[in-house]
Amino acid sequence: MALIVQKYGGSSVADAERIKSVARRIAQARDKDNRVVVVVSAMGDTTNELIRLAYQVNRRPDDRELDVLLSTGETVSSTLLAMALENMGYEAISLSGAQAGIRTTTVYRGARILKVDPKRVVQELDKGNIVIVAGFQGITEGMDITTLGRGGSDTTAVALAASLGAEICQIYTDVDGVYSADPRLVAEAHRLDEIGYEEMLEMASYGARVLHPRAVELGELYNIPILVASSFSDRPGTLIHGGVSMEVRNKVRGITHDLEVAKITVIGVPDRPGIAAALFQPLAGAGISVDNIVQNASIENITDLTFTVAEGDLDKAMAVVGPIAKEIGAKECASDAKVGKVSVIGTGMQNTPGYAARMFGALSQQDINIQLITTSEIRITCIISKARVKDAIRALHQAFELEQGD
Amino acid sequence: MALIVQKYGGSSVADAERIKSVARRIAQARDKDNRVVVVVSAMGDTTNELIRLAYQVNRRPDDRELDVLLSTGETVSSTLLAMALENMGYEAISLSGAQAGIRTTTVYRGARILKVDPKRVVQELDKGNIVIVAGFQGITEGMDITTLGRGGSDTTAVALAASLGAEICQIYTDVDGVYSADPRLVAEAHRLDEIGYEEMLEMASYGARVLHPRAVELGELYNIPILVASSFSDRPGTLIHGGVSMEVRNKVRGITHDLEVAKITVIGVPDRPGIAAALFQPLAGAGISVDNIVQNASIENITDLTFTVAEGDLDKAMAVVGPIAKEIGAKECASDAKVGKVSVIGTGMQNTPGYAARMFGALSQQDINIQLITTSEIRITCIISKARVKDAIRALHQAFELEQGD
Numbered sequence: 001m002a003l004i005v006q007k008y009g010g011s012s013v014a015d016a017e018r019i020k021s022v023a024r025r026i027a028q029a030r031d032k033d034n035r036v037v038v039v040v041s042a043m044g045d046t047t048n049e050l051i052r053l054a055y056q057v058n059r060r061p062d063d064r065e066l067d068v069l070l071s072t073g074e075t076v077s078s079t080l081l082a083m084a085l086e087n088m089g090y091e092a093i094s095l096s097g098a099q100a101g102i103r104t105t106t107v108y109r110g111a112r113i114l115k116v117d118p119k120r121v122v123q124e125l126d127k128g129n130i131v132i133v134a135g136f137q138g139i140t141e142g143m144d145i146t147t148l149g150r151g152g153s154d155t156t157a158v159a160l161a162a163s164l165g166a167e168i169c170q171i172y173t174d175v176d177g178v179y180s181a182d183p184r185l186v187a188e189a190h191r192l193d194e195i196g197y198e199e200m201l202e203m204a205s206y207g208a209r210v211l212h213p214r215a216v217e218l219g220e221l222y223n224i225p226i227l228v229a230s231s232f233s234d235r236p237g238t239l240i241h242g243g244v245s246m247e248v249r250n251k252v253r254g255i256t257h258d259l260e261v262a263k264i265t266v267i268g269v270p271d272r273p274g275i276a277a278a279l280f281q282p283l284a285g286a287g288i289s290v291d292n293i294v295q296n297a298s299i300e301n302i303t304d305l306t307f308t309v310a311e312g313d314l315d316k317a318m319a320v321v322g323p324i325a326k327e328i329g330a331k332e333c334a335s336d337a338k339v340g341k342v343s344v345i346g347t348g349m350q351n352t353p354g355y356a357a358r359m360f361g362a363l364s365q366q367d368i369n370i371q372l373i374t375t376s377e378i379r380i381t382c383i384i385s386k387a388r389v390k391d392a393i394r395a396l397h398q399a400f401e402l403e404q405g406d
Numbered sequence: 407m408a409l410i411v412q413k414y415g416g417s418s419v420a421d422a423e424r425i426k427s428v429a430r431r432i433a434q435a436r437d438k439d440n441r442v443v444v445v446v447s448a449m450g451d452t453t454n455e456l457i458r459l460a461y462q463v464n465r466r467p468d469d470r471e472l473d474v475l476l477s478t479g480e481t482v483s484s485t486l487l488a489m490a491l492e493n494m495g496y497e498a499i500s501l502s503g504a505q506a507g508i509r510t511t512t513v514y515r516g517a518r519i520l521k522v523d524p525k526r527v528v529q530e531l532d533k534g535n536i537v538i539v540a541g542f543q544g545i546t547e548g549m550d551i552t553t554l555g556r557g558g559s560d561t562t563a564v565a566l567a568a569s570l571g572a573e574i575c576q577i578y579t580d581v582d583g584v585y586s587a588d589p590r591l592v593a594e595a596h597r598l599d600e601i602g603y604e605e606m607l608e609m610a611s612y613g614a615r616v617l618h619p620r621a622v623e624l625g626e627l628y629n630i631p632i633l634v635a636s637s638f639s640d641r642p643g644t645l646i647h648g649g650v651s652m653e654v655r656n657k658v659r660g661i662t663h664d665l666e667v668a669k670i671t672v673i674g675v676p677d678r679p680g681i682a683a684a685l686f687q688p689l690a691g692a693g694i695s696v697d698n699i700v701q702n703a704s705i706e707n708i709t710d711l712t713f714t715v716a717e718g719d720l721d722k723a724m725a726v727v728g729p730i731a732k733e734i735g736a737k738e739c740a741s742d743a744k745v746g747k748v749s750v751i752g753t754g755m756q757n758t759p760g761y762a763a764r765m766f767g768a769l770s771q772q773d774i775n776i777q778l779i780t781t782s783e784i785r786i787t788c789i790i791s792k793a794r795v796k797d798a799i800r801a802l803h804q805a806f807e808l809e810q811g812d
Contacts, residue, residue, distance in 0.1 A: 016462035056422035058493035069485040072478035079475040087464035
């Protein structure tokens with residue numbers, strides 16, 4: 001008798017009919033004699049509706065209150081799912097994050113899970129119940145409700161799977177797995193049957209938007225296989241795990257992209273110690289995430305410093321960087337919102353120079369200018385003109401023969 | 407510095423504007439240097455919407471799940487009210503029933519409060535917070551959420567007031583107090599400035615629908631003065647308390663009525679021990695509340711037994727009573743849904759026969775036939791034709807000179 005943790009996202013439980021349909025999927029897993037724990041998100045657009053309500057009474061709602069408010073979304077869907085299962089003759093019980101033992105830090109809106117004490121979950125499983133846990137929520141030591149921020153329900157599911165020693169954590173969502181590239185842009189993109197945790201982390205960070213990196217990191221840490229699949233179809237999905245077969249390793253797995261990028265260049269910076277800190281510490285202080293930092297080789301102790309930020313942060317970032325650039329004696333400070341990011345992802349790429357050459361060659365053949373290059377062990381990223389991102393993805397998908405599948 | 411508990415009903419917090427308006431009322435109480443605890447119901451029609459949602463996935467939703475689901479209604483309104491107060495510059499915090507220490511029995515949908523452990527409430531008051539408690543909900547010893555059934559939020563408020571030693575419990579609702587009769591039926595009806603607990607209990611049970619008897623009983627038990635007033639106006643409301651002045655006692659305080667009544671008569675019952683039990687135990691078992699039981703004097707060991715039930719329970723009651731009537735050898739079993747109830751309420755009435763005579767006289771003058779009479783220490787009730795209830799209330803209001811006020 002295996003223990004399975006399943007997670008269903010908001011679009012999978014958007015209304016009563018979808019909830020009944022999800023209940024039938026859960027029942028199938030139970031019929032195969034599994035012990036089943038289900039983590040569920042709030043129905044459809046509930047969370048945004050609750051936030052709208054909050055803003056109607058307070059322009060800057062308190063984070064603690066907002067967390068209590070938002071947590072009701074998952075509470076509602078968890079009880080409805082339990083009821084739908086009972087309606088089909090299955091024994092089920094809903095538990096709040098607190099009841100399921102999800103203990104968190106006291107950082108409202110973005111709490112981290114400190115530990116999971118799944119005593120009650122095990123008790124209910126032992127009684128023969130399917131256990132439905134409200135995702136996205138936890139409780140502090142002081143018994144205050146927190147929410148886990150972005151990717152919270154995915155994280156709840158993987159954390160429960162880890163603490164229960166589950167065989168697998170199945171994340172059901174509105175896409176049917178991880179693709180070699182965004183299928184809306186590349187017709188030949190194919191679903192990956194499996195992918196390693198690290199590759200998935202690069203895929204997710206770089207725009208795959210299938211599974212939040214927090215959940216993948218947790219899965220890697222506790223070595224929990226995570227299946228990402230659609231709750232709207234019976235297609236097999238993508239298995240994210242540590243034991244990816246040797247043949248699959250050392251190969252480009254996918255192309256990701258990000259259009260919400262802007263580039264900032266500080267030109268003519270005196271090349272002396274402390275300059276980078278002087279720039280990036282205030283940006284971090286302003287809550288702006290900086291990505292793809294590149295510093296050109298210094299010529300006569302003058303260097304250019306380029307980095308990217310989320311497009312939405314550009315104005316705020318320029319307001320921070322402008323005065324500092326002046327202060328440190330930089331020549332000028334330029335920004336460009338018309339850029340995009342394409343990345344090639346695959347384990348062991350850095351040890352295989354051929355891949356970088358092939359990437360640059362493919363872009364060059366399309367007459368696409370590369371403005372910035374950064375690399376990690378398993379990723380090569382180029383910043384290019386936003387207008388050419390689609391062409392770039394298609395060209396790279398073809399160059400790395402991704403249409404052929406695993 | 408007095409401690410005040412306020413309670414706001416669902417219509418008082420039906421939308422963002424109403425919530426802001428309630429926040430202003432709470433702020434006024436806080437400005438007078440009071441320690442303020444607020445109990446709040448779910449917004450407007452939320453509870454019914456949640457029930458509808460439940461029935462969409464399960465025709466007979468589980469009571470435990472339903473309680474978790476319904477409890478979210480009060481959680482939402484409590485956080486929004488706290489946010490609205492914070493928006494006005496007041497320190498406020500919302501607490502769930504569990505956090506406020508409302509410990510209950512494990513009877514879902516209609517839990518009783520076992521005890522209140524308001525430690526957290528006191529802590530938050532000491533920090534200078536206005537404490538907003540989600541009404542209607544509590545928690546069992548096993549840490550499962552319960553709801554308190556009808557009058558639940560009123561009961562939460564009075565129970566908190568009792569456990570905190572509050573000076574007063576103020577129930578804000580959509581009526582501005584307790585009236586000498588239903589003002590929709592009797593134009594001359596006037597608001598009572600004060601009323602005793604027992605009188606209020608009779609008023610509430612007999613159709614005043616202002617405050618649930620559970621809350622009044624609890625107020626009497628712990629001697630907590632309860633003010634019932636409108637959240638939509640600044641009118642003074644009605645104070646329910648134990649120290650009603652002597653002049654006000656021994657007087658008819660109000661006329662109440664109930665149109666949702668049906669009468670059942672079991673005719674020709676052999677008058678022997680055990681007959682009443684044989685009839686009423688199965689009715690109780692079927693969850694049917696029986697009221698106004700009257701057994702006529704026995705003639706030749708044959709008697710008639712008449713009682714009333716809620717009109718909605720009539721068919722169910724007849725299905726239970728019919729076969730039993732046959733079994734115990736009764737002649738026949740008749741029902742009449744075209745009846746209504748009028749009552750005259752006032753402390754010490756039973757010791758003042760003049761009141762009964764005046765009541766019967768007033769009805770007789772209007773040519774209203776009395777079908778059934780029952781009395782308690784502070785109430786005389788007549789069952790009459792439903793069609794004549796309005797006339798009866800007006801006649802009685804006049805006969806007891808209630809238009810003159812306290």
